[in-house]
Amino acid sequence: MLLRALLIAPALIAGALPANVQAAAAPPAFTARDKGHCTACHQVSDAAAPASRADLGPRLEGARMRELGRIRLRELIHDPTRANANTVMPPFGKHRILEPAEIDRIVEYLHALP
Amino acid sequence: MRFPERLAAFALAAGLALPALAAAPEDARNEMAAALKRQLPELAAQDYALGAAALDPAMRRAFEENAAAGEPVIAAGKALWTRKFKNGRTLAGCFPNGGRRVAAVYPQFDPRLKRVITLEMAINQCLKAHGEALYDHGDAATMGAVTAYLRSLSNGQKVTVRVPPAAEERFEQGRRLYYSRMGQRNFACASCHVQGAGKRYEDTPLSPAIGQATHWPVIRKGAPITLQERMRECLELMGAAPFPAGSDELNTLEYFLTYLSNGHTMQANAWRP
Numbered sequence: 001m002l003l004r005a006l007l008i009a010p011a012l013i014a015g016a017l018p019a020n021v022q023a024a025a026a027p028p029a030f031t032a033r034d035k036g037h038c039t040a041c042h043q044v045s046d047a048a049a050p051a052s053r054a055d056l057g058p059r060l061e062g063a064r065m066r067e068l069g070r071i072r073l074r075e076l077i078h079d080p081t082r083a084n085a086n087t088v089m090p091p092f093g094k095h096r097i098l099e100p101a102e103i104d105r106i107v108e109y110l111h112a113l114p
Numbered sequence: 115m116r117f118p119e120r121l122a123a124f125a126l127a128a129g130l131a132l133p134a135l136a137a138a139p140e141d142a143r144n145e146m147a148a149a150l151k152r153q154l155p156e157l158a159a160q161d162y163a164l165g166a167a168a169l170d171p172a173m174r175r176a177f178e179e180n181a182a183a184g185e186p187v188i189a190a191g192k193a194l195w196t197r198k199f200k201n202g203r204t205l206a207g208c209f210p211n212g213g214r215r216v217a218a219v220y221p222q223f224d225p226r227l228k229r230v231i232t233l234e235m236a237i238n239q240c241l242k243a244h245g246e247a248l249y250d251h252g253d254a255a256t257m258g259a260v261t262a263y264l265r266s267l268s269n270g271q272k273v274t275v276r277v278p279p280a281a282e283e284r285f286e287q288g289r290r291l292y293y294s295r296m297g298q299r300n301f302a303c304a305s306c307h308v309q310g311a312g313k314r315y316e317d318t319p320l321s322p323a324i325g326q327a328t329h330w331p332v333i334r335k336g337a338p339i340t341l342q343e344r345m346r347e348c349l350e351l352m353g354a355a356p357f358p359a360g361s362d363e364l365n366t367l368e369y370f371l372t373y374l375s376n377g378h379t380m381q382a383n384a385w386r387p
Contacts, residue, residue, distance in 0.1 A: 040316045056306070056313045056320070081300070088305040090353075095298045097353075 027109055029102035036098055045113050062113035073107045139277040139285050143374055150322045154312045162325025163378045169312055169319035177385055184262055184333040184383030191263025199244045208240035217268040218380055221369045223281030230284050230365040251359035258338035262331050265382035273375040288370030298353030327372040329384035341368055
């Protein structure tokens with residue numbers, strides 16, 4: 001029993017460390033309530049992102065983000081209603097919720113997601 | 115800008131699909147019921163009145179465990195309800211049956227004023243008629259408490275709001291407002307409670323539009339929150355300047371929303387985390 005516990009504990013600690021490191025990668029504008037607050041609607045394929053069961057928007061997966069590419073991602077964050085008039089996603093750039101530099105940082109974060 | 119003009123401006127900005135224009139109230143309700151059935155096929159319609167608690171077993175357990183959370187508020191409201199005015203009358207004397215089974219038929223349309231009258235407005239009309247100070251719509255200690263008690267007298271009743279032909283324009287204004295995108299975040303009420311009903315925003319399931327009007331005020335941290343106060347919170351989240359409680363905008367919105375809950379059972383003072 002003790003041996004088992006000793007074997008499991010380091011594994012848990014090892015699992016937690018990368019998560020803490022990755023947490024710094026999510027830009028504040030991605031999570032802040034008065035900014036993007038992206039995790040209110042999306043789950044993220046980043047173990048360090050805040051745990052969430054949010055599903056108003058699709059899960060954000062790195063492969064899909066890279067498939068869309070930086071230019072398209074920037075356009076979608078700026079004004080998603082141009083691609084889909086019925087989307088519930090806010091037009092973060094058009095309505096000046098996010099500054100262009102904040103959108104750029106979010107695009108880089110999304111592009112680098114696992 | 116007056117109310118109909120403001121509403122027209124919102125309607126122009128609306129991007130969310132608005133069902134057929136100027137639908138008769140019952141058609142609008144049936145259309146909404148069909149949309150929610152498609153969106154939430156597993157959820158029994160009678161559970162809509164539970165709101166978000168219907169969609170989350172843990173929240174439902176907490177909801178049931180805290181069913182008595184409103185009792186102190188209801189007791190405070192009862193004291194206000196039976197308090198004698200300077201002229202010896204009471205709030206209870208202004209309503210039929212001492213207020214029993216009254217809340218289930220509000221809001222009502224007043225054909226003389228051509229306005230929607232909410233239960234809160236009816237309470238203030240009574241206070242005004244007897245020369246008493248009016249209650250602030252957002253004051254938990256007075257308006258919140260007295261509505262908590264008055265609505266509890268309709269618990270178990272079915273919501274039965276009427277929209278006579280003369281009121282259809284007001285109903286339609288409420289319906290259009292419900293589908294109008296507003297504020298910096300460009301949300302409509304329907305974005306979350308029709309299009310997103312059953313999905314989660316942050317960790318909370320989004321309640322369906324039908325059933326939402328059955329359980330107000332809710333009790334949060336021991337205090338009553340009226341439906342219009344909650345609407346104002348939503349508007350702030352949407353990045354919009356909230357309409358004042360008791361404004362024509364929120365009254366028509368409440369009229370539309372409560373009519374949608376016709377046939378659903380009232381259970382005021384629902385606990386909320």
